[in-house]
Amino acid sequence: MEFLQYFGGVFEPTSFLLLLGGTIGGLILGATPGLSPTMAVALLIPFTFQLAPTQGLILLGAAYTSTVAGGAVSAILLRIPGAPANIATALDGNAMAKQGRGAEALHISFLSSGIGGVIGVLLLIFLTPVLAKWALAFGPSHLFWMAILGVTVIGSLDSKSFVKGLLSGCLGLWLSMIGYDDIQGAQRFIFHDALTGGVSIITALIGIFAIPQVIDMLAAGREKQNIASIKVEKHSFIDSLALTLSSIKSLSIGTVVGSFIGLIPGVGGQIAGLLAYDQTKKLSSNPESFGQGNPQGVIAAESANNAMVGPSLVPLLTLSIPGSPTAAVLLGGLLIHGIFPGGDLFDNHPEVIWTFINSMLVGQVLMVIFGIAVAAYAAKVAQVPKAIMASAVLVLAVFGAYSVQQSMGDVYVMFVLGVGMYFLEKFGFSAAPLVLGLILGPIAEANFIQGSLIANAISSPAQYFLTGSLNLVLIALVIASILWSFFSTQKENRAKKEANSL
Amino acid sequence: MKLRLIAAATLAAASFMAAPMAAAEYPERPVSLMVSYGAGGATDFQARIVTMVAGNEDYLGQPIVIINKPGAGGRVGWNWFASEAESDGYTMGAYNIPHFVAQSIEGGVKYSAASFEPIANWGADPAVVVVGADSPYNTIEELVAYATENPGRVTLSGAGLYVGHHIAALQIEKATGAKMAYIPTKGGGAAAMKAVIAGDVVAGVNNLSDAFRAREAGNVKILAVADLERNDFLPDVPTMKEAGFDVDNSSVNFRGVMVPKGTDPAIIEKLAATVPAMFENARVAKQMQAGGSPMHIMTRDEVLEMWAAREETLTELLAGLK
Numbered sequence: 001m002e003f004l005q006y007f008g009g010v011f012e013p014t015s016f017l018l019l020l021g022g023t024i025g026g027l028i029l030g031a032t033p034g035l036s037p038t039m040a041v042a043l044l045i046p047f048t049f050q051l052a053p054t055q056g057l058i059l060l061g062a063a064y065t066s067t068v069a070g071g072a073v074s075a076i077l078l079r080i081p082g083a084p085a086n087i088a089t090a091l092d093g094n095a096m097a098k099q100g101r102g103a104e105a106l107h108i109s110f111l112s113s114g115i116g117g118v119i120g121v122l123l124l125i126f127l128t129p130v131l132a133k134w135a136l137a138f139g140p141s142h143l144f145w146m147a148i149l150g151v152t153v154i155g156s157l158d159s160k161s162f163v164k165g166l167l168s169g170c171l172g173l174w175l176s177m178i179g180y181d182d183i184q185g186a187q188r189f190i191f192h193d194a195l196t197g198g199v200s201i202i203t204a205l206i207g208i209f210a211i212p213q214v215i216d217m218l219a220a221g222r223e224k225q226n227i228a229s230i231k232v233e234k235h236s237f238i239d240s241l242a243l244t245l246s247s248i249k250s251l252s253i254g255t256v257v258g259s260f261i262g263l264i265p266g267v268g269g270q271i272a273g274l275l276a277y278d279q280t281k282k283l284s285s286n287p288e289s290f291g292q293g294n295p296q297g298v299i300a301a302e303s304a305n306n307a308m309v310g311p312s313l314v315p316l317l318t319l320s321i322p323g324s325p326t327a328a329v330l331l332g333g334l335l336i337h338g339i340f341p342g343g344d345l346f347d348n349h350p351e352v353i354w355t356f357i358n359s360m361l362v363g364q365v366l367m368v369i370f371g372i373a374v375a376a377y378a379a380k381v382a383q384v385p386k387a388i389m390a391s392a393v394l395v396l397a398v399f400g401a402y403s404v405q406q407s408m409g410d411v412y413v414m415f416v417l418g419v420g421m422y423f424l425e426k427f428g429f430s431a432a433p434l435v436l437g438l439i440l441g442p443i444a445e446a447n448f449i450q451g452s453l454i455a456n457a458i459s460s461p462a463q464y465f466l467t468g469s470l471n472l473v474l475i476a477l478v479i480a481s482i483l484w485s486f487f488s489t490q491k492e493n494r495a496k497k498e499a500n501s502l
Numbered sequence: 503m504k505l506r507l508i509a510a511a512t513l514a515a516a517s518f519m520a521a522p523m524a525a526a527e528y529p530e531r532p533v534s535l536m537v538s539y540g541a542g543g544a545t546d547f548q549a550r551i552v553t554m555v556a557g558n559e560d561y562l563g564q565p566i567v568i569i570n571k572p573g574a575g576g577r578v579g580w581n582w583f584a585s586e587a588e589s590d591g592y593t594m595g596a597y598n599i600p601h602f603v604a605q606s607i608e609g610g611v612k613y614s615a616a617s618f619e620p621i622a623n624w625g626a627d628p629a630v631v632v633v634g635a636d637s638p639y640n641t642i643e644e645l646v647a648y649a650t651e652n653p654g655r656v657t658l659s660g661a662g663l664y665v666g667h668h669i670a671a672l673q674i675e676k677a678t679g680a681k682m683a684y685i686p687t688k689g690g691g692a693a694a695m696k697a698v699i700a701g702d703v704v705a706g707v708n709n710l711s712d713a714f715r716a717r718e719a720g721n722v723k724i725l726a727v728a729d730l731e732r733n734d735f736l737p738d739v740p741t742m743k744e745a746g747f748d749v750d751n752s753s754v755n756f757r758g759v760m761v762p763k764g765t766d767p768a769i770i771e772k773l774a775a776t777v778p779a780m781f782e783n784a785r786v787a788k789q790m791q792a793g794g795s796p797m798h799i800m801t802r803d804e805v806l807e808m809w810a811a812r813e814e815t816l817t818e819l820l821a822g823l824k
Binding site for chain 2: 038039137183184187193196320321325340343442
């Protein structure tokens with residue numbers, strides 16, 4: 001309970017103002033497509049040069065927490081995920097917004113973010129020493145199987161057709177191979193200079209989610225003038241709170257999956273939301289309703305991506321290993337103040353580190369409060385005529401894609417992917433499996449090659465990848481996931497046949 | 503007509519005057535510094551520290567803005583810097599040696615040492631050999647002895663190909679005659695360090711600064727430094743040379759500032775005079791020390807010499823690889 005005595009530090013006037021500023025700023029940055037949590041934290045680091053270590057970290061922690069949640073705003077209202085973590089939120093969140101339930105979707109998204117986030121930080125506070133051992137248990141072979149487990153989800157994710165889902169996933173896997181490969185030293189599919197660095201996930205995300213939207217909006221705008229893009233009806237906050245709190249199943253799946261994935265260095269929170277979403281859908285009594293505006297989908301995805309934040313700092317704080325790109329940036333923020341993370345961090349700098357962790361806890365609560373306030377303004381966004389909305393989204397998309405590497409090349413890549421996705425959607429392919437392929441491709445590939453290199457040096461690849469209890473558990477999960485998809489499709493088909501024969 | 507002539511003459515005179523004037527008043531606006539690695543990485547982090555006092559009247563009198571162009575191990579940023587960056591003195595770039603020289607020898611990129619004009623060097627981060635804290639090996643000799651008896655069995659993690667870690671691994675293999683398996687990781691030095699701490703690999707090559715912190719945290723043992731002299735951060739760790747293996751400082755990660763070829767020589771001269779002084783600023787030194795980043799300030803002439811020396815050693819070392 002040592003952390004309790006450092007709560008005072010969070011509420012000192014300067015610290016608290018920074019916490020407020022970081023949270024509000026983070027929500028705005030997070031809602032801007034292209035500004036991922038990693039970039040938001042990196043942009044803030046120079047500002048911390050002049051601050052005391054504790055205050056600097058409070059600012060960074062608040063920004064990290066709230067950008068992850070802020071990404072849900074554009075995911076729900078515009079169907080453009082602010083960051084990869086919010087992809088799953090867009091699926092049901094935007095469907096809800098189209099039905100006029102945008103305010104409700106924003107409410108439950110921030111509430112479940114807050115709940116997941118607080119549990120994640122509590123895990124960080126109480127279980128850090130235990131979890132640190134876990135984080136190291138995952139070697140290349142295990143990360144490879146984790147990625148394959150993610151691949152098994154691709155077919156069933158947000159798709160009417162299993163085959164089209166898989167094909168979209170394959171396209172994403174292929175896109176992930178473009179560029180210079182660091183492990184084999186090979187240049188692959190570099191047809192144009194803009195592709196040297198590969199297709200960045202943020203660029204792809206903006207292109208395939210935002211551009212088809214823009215084209216649709218412009219097309220619709222020609223037919224009917226001044227038609228609102230979405231409807232947002234006022235929704236009672238108490239109802240949203242009751243709904244969120246009663247969704248124990250989705251909340252627990254989201255929080256458990258999010259914390260677990262956050263803990264493993266190298267997997268990254270990008271897939272936490274998608275995996276939690278998929279699990280919730282599979283275990284639901286009503287899986288068809290997902291993607292049609294089921295609030296449970298939003299709750300699972302958002303609780304997962306914020307639950308990830310706390311545990312993702314475990315490897316950083318105890319072992320000095322940043323487990324995600326954002327954690328790597330935070331490490332820079334710590335070092336600049338002469339604070340070296342490691343096992344004795346909690347003994348050497350207790351006031352700095354506990355104030356930082358406590359501020360993340362308080363930050364989660366502030367984020368919920370301001371997020372709910374944002375929801376009240378969502379109606380205003382919805383009143384914007386489609387043509388104007390389309391131009392605004394287009395500006396944000398170009399800005400977001402450019403800002404990843406300050407490169408026009410990325411803007412071209414974004415447009416090509418976006419226009420391509422527009423036509424693919426016309427044929428029933430969807431964006432989410434494609435992005436999942438793009439995210440999982442490098443994880444699966446890099447770990448497979450690394451694993452093979454290590455395996456060839458010490459034993460045989462078969463032994464390296466197929467033995468050991470952790471490998472076996474993961475393989476069992478992969479098989480279970482495939483069988484589940486197979487049987488549920490069979491069951492659906494049988495049900496359809498019966499319905500037809502009647 | 504006459505008026506127009508006078509106007510034209512003035513314009514011509516003005517443009518004639520413009521070049522030397524530009525150097526005298528340079529810089530009149532903020533200068534950007536391109537970093538070819540992502541925000542938050544070691545190069546970005548150090549670049550932000552060493553340029554933080556640029557706005558001081560004693561130095562540039564204008565702030566330096568960091569622009570990140572990450573991708574393909576630095577190739578994206580340096581390609582851009584060599585082929586598209588304006589050579590007006592307002593676009594500087596950060597270099598990493600041996601990375602960009604090794605990449606230009608490997609081929610497939612638009613730059614070589616001749617594409618850039620160095621200004622000054624700010625840091626030098628040598629490669630070190632690390633093993634996990636519970637590893638049976640306590641000295642570099644023990645590790646090499648095991649590797650000699652079991653060819654190919656010792657796995658060495660490092661951050662990618664054609665970077666300092668890879669060069670060090672190649673040099674160690676060459677100097678010891680022991681065959682080892684170099685395992686490049688995706689995700690930079692941090693991923694390579696994780697592989698060592700978790701025991702995924704037998705040993706690793708990593709940055710001295712990161713290894714120093716990992717040792718402070720009790721996670722690794724540092725067996726040797728691939729440099730000419732012992733390092734102030736690690737006075738107890740021997741160099742490879744002291745251990746009897748002929749490994750020089752070719753893998754040391756030098757970081758500094760450069761401008762594109764074709765930049766006005768007067769501007770280069772001005773920068774070469776002020777930038778090293780800026781690196782020597784007490785606040786910069788304090789912040790770099792706090793971050794565990796070893797400084798090594800070199801002037802333009804020293805850097806030119808170092809680039810030429812690297813090009814020669816690396817061409818020879820990498821010749822066998824292609």
